[in-house]
Amino acid sequence: MRTLALATALLVPLCAHAQDRTPILMDVVETHILPRFTQLSGATETLVTAAQDDCTPESEGLRTAYGTAFDRWISASHLRFGPTETGDRAFAMAFWPDTKGFTPKTLSRLITAEDAVVNTPETYAEISIAGRGFLALERMLYDPAMTQQGSAAYRCALIRAIATDIDRNADAITADWQTYAPNLTQPGADSPYRSGDEAMQQLYGALITGLEFTADTRLGRPLGTFERPRPNRAEARRSERSLRHVELSLIALRDLAARLSFDHPQIATDLDTAFARAIDRAQALDDPALVGVATPQGRIRVEALQQSINDIRAIASAELGPTLGIRAGFNALDGD
Amino acid sequence: MTNRRTFLAGLAAASLAPVPGWASVGAPDFLAAALFPDGSYRLAGLDATGAILFSVPLPARGHAAAAHPHKAQAIAFARRPGTFALVIDCATGAVLKHLQAPAGRHFYGHGTFSADGTRFFTTENDYEAAEGVIGVWDAASYARVSEFSSGGIGPHDIRLMPGGDMLVIANGGIETHPDSGRVKLNLPTMRPNLTYADLSGSVVAQVELRDALHKNSIRHLAVRGDGLVGFAMQWQGDQTEHPPLLGLHRLGQKARLFAAPAAAQNSVQGYAGSIAFSADGNAIAITCPRGNTLHRFSAHSGTFKDALALEDVCGLGAGTEGLIFTTGTGAFGVLTDTRAAITARPDCQWDNHLIPIHCAV
Structure with missing residues (x-):
């Protein structure tokens, strides 16, 4: 393949330091x-x-x-x-x-x-x-x-x-x-991950996607709109597990976030504090199938829980992402 | 034949008072949305060198725009799931109309005019039904006229075919609902397609990818003068797979898919942002902002030609020669068979799409 000579002179900054991940x-x-x-x-x-x-x-x-x-x-x-x-x-x-x-x-x-x-x-x-x-x-x-x-x-x-x-x-x-795990721990030519950075980015992606799914889908679908709440759209509502899934996913993601931010104690603390707040809110909700989204009082509390998860997302993308070589490209992150 | 410049010059000459705004400094060759350093989202008009001739504020992040075939008007879209589009007078920068998506619909960010400029078509989500819709608008009053099925879920880009009696629609296949933001709700069952429909919505032909590629979302389109359609895809499957992201299709034939050699293909994270044919139609290119690269192919054989490393490159369109690209870092550049150069780098972040203005009055 021919890469135009200009390419190297152009815009992609070289990776400054390869960290041992x-x-x-x-x-x-x-x-x-x-x-x-x-x-x-x-x-x-x-x-x-x-x-x-x-x-x-x-x-x-x-x-x-x-x-x-x-x-x-x-x-x-x-x-x-x-x-x-x-x-x-x-x-x-x-x-x-x-x-x-x-x-x-x-x-x-x-x-x-x-x-x-x-x-x-x-x-x-x-x-x-x-x-x-x-x-x-x-x-x-x-x-x-x-x-x-x-x-x-x-x-x-x-x-x-x-x-x-x-x-x-x-x-x-x-x-x-x-058999797949060594791909993450030993990235390189024989792995789908060419570097430790890429493996870290996969894990970071799992964290972000998990937070997004819990906030936007597990809570967003039943919340619907104020005019039209959708309690029947809550996940696993028949077995009254909807809120439990929110809590379990947050507990799992908190563990992942703590490990990913291990080298950055301040970020780890910020994330853990935000997770603690969200998990506290979930545990205090006492609305297993999220039926409260249909009442003004219940709705406020579910929205507050959703907001606390969005706060975690904001900290993760603003603080943790950049430490893992995630560049916040205007278009790269757009997804359209 | 009157071209856009003489048309605008005529407009200006016909005015007794000086025309305010950018018309006095020339007509744009391109439109593009951007985030400006003051934090505002704006639609800008650019000349062939990338100089910003004018900019108009948008209420939120923009996506694509469409240029009226005869009048100096452009329609700028919000990024999905936006519910507004603005009709902008390119001679004054004034917002002439707000297009509001009907209740239960949002725009996907792309639209196209009919050849005679009387109708405007928008891709929309009927999100309760999870069906794609093409909205039809009167391009004089911008009243909603009618709508018809897009032939799939998640229609994104839409283009008018040469001859002007047919539309080609990229049904990305992905179901979303505003209650869940941009979360993709149907990945295991998604089935994108390319739909050709006449202007009243009757489906002429539909093209699907083979089963193994049902997670390759067909998102953006380029149409050559002879009816060859290029489509760019975004892979929603396993990120350690690297399927082709470029397709070429001619009505009545099978779609052909093309990828760069493995090392280049594997770096783009399954994501193509824009697609365009070069000015002479011999090359077709896709931009890959996640891989910070532009891939150029032969539009005839589909053979990979080259890759150009460009940070956060996304906007792409034909220039007077070759291709013009824009990046999220502000760069505006040209790529021809013999030259690749950044010609401007204003202090703004160019959004996904670069819209060439072709006026044929």
């Missing part, structure tokens, strides 16, 4: 990423066992195992790159938001047809991702429209098939993270 990258991989997926796999295995033991939707054992496994996924789901993203695995774990109602449609279709895809994990993994994962299972456990459809025997088989599929998906993600 290895200690932070090792720390994030060993203590933040890998344990989360190992815990996820353990919890999804328990979920399969619980579904085998008792597949009735009201089963306390099944609902508890479901809650724990979903907790583990929410605590890892900000790490949506590499093995998590391959083949839309993350969406197959949790297909949300489901703006066009694909999940209930897919499940109803299966139940009505008594579709044999539930008979083997391999065939279930091939169906629309809207029919897979924790939100599909939530419908089968908590949505009266679904828990009364078709035959009890088929619904039971479907619940077990979804649980098994979640577990297989979690195992595949976890196994692949073991």
Whole structure:
């Protein structure tokens, strides 16, 4: 390839100092990423066992195992790159938001047809991702429209098939993270990350995207507008987990932010203080399915929580980003 | 044939009083939005060397603009999900009209006039239905006339095809809703397309990418005089993959996709910001602000020609010769077969798009 001679004389400043990112990258991989997926796999295995033991939707054992496994996924789901993203695995774990109602449609279709895809994990993994994962299972456990459809025997088989599929998906993600992790800790020619900076930028991206998703989607969708709040759009509202997901994601992102800012104590303190404020607000809310967005009083409190997350975003992009070689290009960051 | 300059000169000569504003210092060759050092967002008119001839304040960050084919008028858009567009009199800098998106709609930031200048078409989001819409406006009164389906979700760029009886629309495929800001809501199921429709919205043809590329959002367009369409894409899939970001399509044929050699392609972070054919139509280029580079290809074979390193480059359009680019650091430059040069660097941050003004009165 020919690069015009002028190019070097032009505008791209050379990287001044290449910092050694290895200690932070090792720390994030060993203590933040890998344990989360190992815990996820353990919890999804328990979920399969619980579904085998008792597949009735009201089963306390099944609902508890479901809650724990979903907790583990929410605590890892900000790490949506590499093995998590391959083949839309993350969406197959949790297909949300489901703006066009694909999940209930897919499940109803299966139940009505008594579709044999539930008979083997391999065939279930091939169906629309809207029919897979924790939100599909939530419908089968908590949505009266679904828990009364078709035959009890088929619904039971479907619940077990979804649980098994979640577990297989979690195992595949976890196994692949073991082999993928060295790409982050040993960047270079054999890695998708050519440098430690690029690996750090991937992790920083996970932090920013995670904050954005929690503020704009987990809270923004149910908030809607003052004239038209949308409590029915809250994530996992049927199992009353909406606020819990906000809290769990903040706790996970706080841990990631602390590790990424380890070399910059002041930034670490600023971020941690902002996270503490947001988590305090979430814990004080006492509105598990975020139904309060429809009342003026409840709405103010959810908006305050959202604002406190946006404060974290502002600190991260203003203070942490620049230390990781993220240049705030006017167009590079625009996304249009 | 009267060109834009003589048209404007005529306008000025016809006025008894001196024409205020920038007309006295010449007519612009380009329009571009920018963030100015005083913190204001403005739409600027530029000459061929990059000198700013005028600027008009915008209420928020701008995106693209469209130039009226006959009158010295431009329509400037807010960045999505903006709900306003401004009709600007390029002879006085005055804002003639505010286009307001209808309730339940927002603009995506691009629009185009009909060849006769009587209609203006805007890409819009019907966000409750999550469907793309093309708004049709009367280009004299700027009243809303009608609307029709864009043929997909997330229509972004729109261009008039040569001959003037057909539109080409880049349906990016990404669902967003203002309640969730700019968060992408449908990545696993997104399916971008290129839609050709007549001016009343009847779909003439649609082009989709193969399944493996369903996350390659078709966003920006360039049209050559003979009907060849160039499209630039933004990859929403795994960032360790580096699919092609440039496509060429001719109606009735298959789309062809082109990438730079691996080392260059892998540096652009799956993101192309603008696309344009060169003045002679022999080259087509995309700008890659995340990779700080401009990639130029043959418009005939799609063969990669070269890369030009430019910090935060995004705006791109044909110049009198070759291509003109702008950057988020203020640079305005020219790229021809033999020359690459920054010709101006005003103290502002040029926004995504550079709009050449072609007037054919």
